[in-house]
Amino acid sequence: MIFRRKKKPPFEGGGLLLFEKVEEAIRAEKVLKGKNYAVKLVAPPPTLRKGCDLAVEINLVEQMGIERLFRQKDVAYLEVVPLKGGGEVLEIVKVTNFKEATMVKAGNMKLTFDRNTGIILNASGGGCPDIPYLHAQLIDKKLTEAPRPKEIGFTLCALMMDRALVECMELWRKGGI
């Protein structure tokens, strides 16, 4: 009889956490595994290397929740970089005005508020599981009283929604347009 070991599928996260020191990378891996994040210690490719020669591969979409966890647990790291591409999260936003409402688009997320009242009317776009939850938390709340997606969400979609909310608050502060 031949025994075949079942092969574990390789982890494909798409993102790297970079560190100044090896011990920081090891601690970060331990903290993340303690919270059930799928991660892997890897050697960063030379083009992305900064600091030490050990990195932690993460599921890039979970970047925002991971960075918040690191702030809470005081875990030191240099930065998060995607394994492919330019390495920068989208910063630019687009604004569309309706008759009495303004829609701000940040990446794949859109947030719309009433220019007279500052109340969030709608949120659309995205596809990560925290988005319908954030939708329920934000709709019908005043911009100034709404929870920040970056405090209660976990994913890059939530990060984009946070960008949209910040821009909406800025427009509202300036008079709604």
Added chain:
Amino acid sequence: MMLISGTVPIKGLPLTIGEVRLEEEFLGLNDIKIPCTQGTAALISAALAATEYLKLDPPQVLVVGDNGEGRGSRLLYEYLIKNIPDLLPDVLVLHYCLPIMDLMRKLVESVERCFKKPIMIADAASMYVAKAAGLATKFDIFTPDATEIAFLADPDATHPAYINKHLFDTDVTRTPELVDAAYQLKGAAKLLLVKGTIDYVVRDGEIIDTITEPDIPELEAIGGTGDTITGLVAAFAYAELELHEAAIIAARANRMAGKFAQATPGTKVWQIISQFPDVFKEYLCEWSGVCYVEDNRSVSIT
């Protein structure tokens, strides 16, 4: 059978499979009430409105609670990977979930073991992960919006938050270029319905139709109106319309429902969904040739 899977924003909801019913602002699933808001619930509600009108079997839904931490999403992937060859759906719709590339790869492998391959439709993060893992061409239909087509056309991005800013800044009139790039990079499904000011229906890289009327710009602001289009496409594909016809009619019906609802930026998606029966009654025969519907899953074409 049409199977729709995705996460819903009910923390702690266990993995649940079954038939749903529409209850105004809610979907009823066993004893659970799921709010009909942006996401998988909106997609299911639209699909259900279409199957009810066409007197087809209602969709089977596989949902799980997940607030973004990913535990529910993992259960969803693992259930589908294990059971999809036995469930053997005719149409499989993959929607909201945490994008996990290795699990999506295993799921696609599992689908390929099905005796008869289902029509595979992906939207939201299921579309993101299919593209990121290089599996887009395994799918029959994607339904991206204007930003998401830029993501499909970006050779490197694994999430729309990381698309090249020059692609994000693209004017809507350049959508055909992005469509072309997405096909060149194998980042697109066989059929794309690109949702936007102009809806593009694209088959194997060729734009075969555009839909611009009625023009209801407010729909873009309403959370869930992209999800409803995907639900309609799925239902019409399940009704055995050609996939491009399903996409064209879905885009028209969604716009018309926005008109019927007199949509404003504050309209809720369930108010759009509640218009679908009237839209179908008035226009489906004209648009599709489906003018007489019999019981038991037969659709007569005049």
